[in-house]
Amino acid sequence: MDHPRGHTEPGAEADGELESLVARVPIFSGLDHGQIREIAARVQPRIVPRNEQLYGAGDVNPYLRIIHTGTVKVYRITESGHEQVLRVLGAGDFLGEKALISPSVSDHFAVTLTEAEICSLEHADIRDYLLRYPSVALTMLETLSARLGSTEEQVSAIAGEDAASRVATYLVGLAEELKRNSVALPITKKDVASFLGLTPETLSRRLAGFEDNGWIHQQGNRRIDILDLEALRLV
Structure with a gap:
């Protein structure tokens, strides 16, 4: 489990580096230097190894x-x-925001897929910042709204689209997000299948079908070259 520690954790020892970390976080982008310094004084950074559970359901x-x-x-x-x-x-994303509203028990799990540097703030501190710095509250609300929209789209896709459409929509979204047609899956194919509500075997069959159609080319386990983006849009 993740137990944040003091400012001597590897990766962010100097005050200046901590301030730099905070300044690069999107929800704090509208703050001035003094406000950034105040938040940095409360930040608890930690290097978290790969495959470590940060918290689980029931925590x-x-x-x-x-x-x-x-x-x-x-x-x-x-x-x-x-x-x-x-x-x-x-990078730049946050989690644990639900407890800002009221203390609650988590209904999900969070685990690192890679080594990660994670900065933690006590909820009492962040609630104080939300009250004093409206730009932080606004940016956080915008992020949460986007997440809700993404979750609704995911549920709608799983409920209403066939497997081929789900896979095609995912690839198109990834290409648009990265602004290129040669993409690397950010997670394993097993996790992509889980995200789309499919079995790994079904995902593999649909990707193979797209490749047979000349729409994509797979390189290794994660690299996919999208050769016909418009064809995928029409699936």
């Missing part, structure tokens, strides 16, 4: 965690015992 999460480097997977276990990936978070 009470006392921290807002902000990812500086690395990747974190957020998932839940369904009633049938299967893992369902909810989202994958990267």
Whole structure:
């Protein structure tokens, strides 16, 4: 489990470096230097190894965690015992925001997919900043709204689209997000399948079908060259 420590953790020892970390976090981008310094004094940075669980279902999460480097997977276990990936978070993203509203028990898990540098803030501190710095509250609300929209799209796609459409929509979205047609899957194909509500075998068959059609070319386990983006849009 993730137990934040003091400012002597590897990767962010100097005050100046901590201030730099905070300044690069999107939710703090509208603050001036003095405000950044104030938040940096409360930040608890930690280098978290790969495959470490930050918290699990049933835990009470006392921290807002902000990812500086690395990747974190957020998932839940369904009633049938299967893992369902909810989202994958990267640099600049945060998690643990639900407890800002009221103390609550988590209904999901968070685990690092890579080594990650994660800065933690006590919820009491971040609540104070939200009250005093409206730009932080506004940016956080915008992020949460975007997450809600993404979750609704995911649920709608799983409920209403066939497997081929889900895979095609995912690839198109990835290409548009990265602004290029040669993309690397940010998570394993098993996790992509979980995110899309598919079995790994079904995902593999649909990707193979797209490749046979000349729409994509797979390189290794994660690299995919999208050769016909418009064809994928029409699936």
